[in-house]
Amino acid sequence: MGFESYVVVHNIAKRHNVGTLARSATAFGVSELILVGRRDFNSFGSHGSSAHLRFRHFHSLHDARQFLKEKDFDICGVEITENAMPVNQHPFKKSTAFLLGNEGTGLSAKECEICDFFVYIPQYGGGTASLNVTVAASIVLHHFGVWAGFGERSRDGNKFVVAERPVKQVRRNFCTETEDDIVEERKARRENAANGFFDENENNNSSSNMLDALFVDG
Amino acid sequence: MGFESYVVVHNIAKRHNVGTLARSATAFGVSELILVGRRDFNSFGSHGSSAHLRFRHFHSLHDARQFLKEKDFDICGVEITENAMPVNQHPFKKSTAFLLGNEGTGLSAKECEICDFFVYIPQYGGGTASLNVTVAASIVLHHFGVWAGFGERSRDGNKFVVAERPVKQVRRNFCTETEDDIVEERKARRENAANGFFDENENNNSSSNMLDALFVDG
Numbered sequence: 001m002g003f004e005s006y007v008v009v010h011n012i013a014k015r016h017n018v019g020t021l022a023r024s025a026t027a028f029g030v031s032e033l034i035l036v037g038r039r040d041f042n043s044f045g046s047h048g049s050s051a052h053l054r055f056r057h058f059h060s061l062h063d064a065r066q067f068l069k070e071k072d073f074d075i076c077g078v079e080i081t082e083n084a085m086p087v088n089q090h091p092f093k094k095s096t097a098f099l100l101g102n103e104g105t106g107l108s109a110k111e112c113e114i115c116d117f118f119v120y121i122p123q124y125g126g127g128t129a130s131l132n133v134t135v136a137a138s139i140v141l142h143h144f145g146v147w148a149g150f151g152e153r154s155r156d157g158n159k160f161v162v163a164e165r166p167v168k169q170v171r172r173n174f175c176t177e178t179e180d181d182i183v184e185e186r187k188a189r190r191e192n193a194a195n196g197f198f199d200e201n202e203n204n205n206s207s208s209n210m211l212d213a214l215f216v217d218g
Numbered sequence: 219m220g221f222e223s224y225v226v227v228h229n230i231a232k233r234h235n236v237g238t239l240a241r242s243a244t245a246f247g248v249s250e251l252i253l254v255g256r257r258d259f260n261s262f263g264s265h266g267s268s269a270h271l272r273f274r275h276f277h278s279l280h281d282a283r284q285f286l287k288e289k290d291f292d293i294c295g296v297e298i299t300e301n302a303m304p305v306n307q308h309p310f311k312k313s314t315a316f317l318l319g320n321e322g323t324g325l326s327a328k329e330c331e332i333c334d335f336f337v338y339i340p341q342y343g344g345g346t347a348s349l350n351v352t353v354a355a356s357i358v359l360h361h362f363g364v365w366a367g368f369g370e371r372s373r374d375g376n377k378f379v380v381a382e383r384p385v386k387q388v389r390r391n392f393c394t395e396t397e398d399d400i401v402e403e404r405k406a407r408r409e410n411a412a413n414g415f416f417d418e419n420e421n422n423n424s425s426s427n428m429l430d431a432l433f434v435d436g
Contacts, residue, residue, distance in 0.1 A: 023346045026343040106376050121360060122360075125246065125270065126371060128380060145342050162347050
């Protein structure tokens with residue numbers, strides 16, 4: 001039986017991180033990238049790879065967990081918690097969705113609640129308290145691919161062969177499903193602009209100006 | 219006997235990559251970051267970690283190799299070559315310097331020549347031909363740390379403990395050793411501005427405006 005991996009991102013603060021994350025995710029055979037809460041992102045850094053990934057959106061962590069449990073996925077938090085296992089020990093059992101924390105603060109208590117277990121990446125030097133979130137995610141996804149025995153992609157010279165670009169599922173770097181969602185999203189954005197909801201974890205202005213996300217695809 | 223790891227960067231094109239690279243390098247216990255050729259870099263993304271890393275500069279790959287061989291280091295190219303070993307198989311024997319390629323084109327023939335062996339990171343999906351260079355480097359350095367049995371850094375809650383910030387060795391994000399070097403560097407920069415030497419691999423303007431590097435430390 002084949003295993004699958006998903007990535008779950010909750011209210012990511014620095015949207016440009018999603019691009020590089022998408023690039024690593026597709027490299028390591030991730031099937032879906034699930035955005036919870038805010039759904040706008042910037043695909044800069046993805047080098048077009050975000051077109052090769054399925055995206056899904058949930059409004060709440062609870063909804064995301066329900067979906068994953070119906071699919072019999074484990075939910076693995078990537079966080080340095082007391083009982084977290086070193087990721088290189090491959091503490092995996094079945095298809096797994098990896099929950100990544102906000103870049104600044106890591107996983108919140110609420111986020112930790114929906115996790116079945118945690119992995120962390122051992123560090124050896126004293127120069128930094130934590131890794132860049134995309135770097136951490138990439139190391140974890142790499143290890144899951146090794147554990148799951150994913151088939152290696154064929155190569156051409158010193159590059160892996162890129163699949164044909166599928167029809168772009170993600171419209172305007174904005175993870176939407178229906179027209180209703182778009183209307184709802186616009187309403188939410190107006191409300192968010194008023195109360196700064198998405199900025200609760202980080203005091204930047206990335207959520208206030210979304211136009212740049214529409215045109216960038218590094 | 220303890221092992222050590224170094225990172226060797228040759229004419230890196232996107233200077234902002236060095237910052238995140240430095241952060242990962244110190245997290246994974248790298249002892250030195252060696253810049254070959256161009257020596258200016260931008261520590262944005264390092265979160266101050268570049269202050270915890272020794273920097274060294276050589277003008278040529280040949281000089282770098284000579285230094286490393288005198289120290290009895292293996293030189294490992296991070297590249298998807300015909301005979302490259304999957305990094306998760308830990309094909310290491312002793313202290314190792316990891317040579318990273320230019321972001322766009324990977325390792326050149328000249329760079330490959332100084333390597334003793336190569337590692338690559340298996341990919342499983344069809345969405346990208348290669349990984350972001352910092353992501354690739356981080357995965358390799360992580361595996362070396364696991365193989366070498368580096369002692370794990372102590373933690374405080376969900377963060378690794380950061381050492382006290384040492385006296386900043388790197389003046390103005392510019393890897394210099396002596397006043398002579400500075401004079402020489404200025405001369406080189408004038409020449410480079412005239413002949414575009416450092417832009418041979420990538421047609422951007424990152425080498426022409428160095429002022430931004432002096433003030434940014436993310």
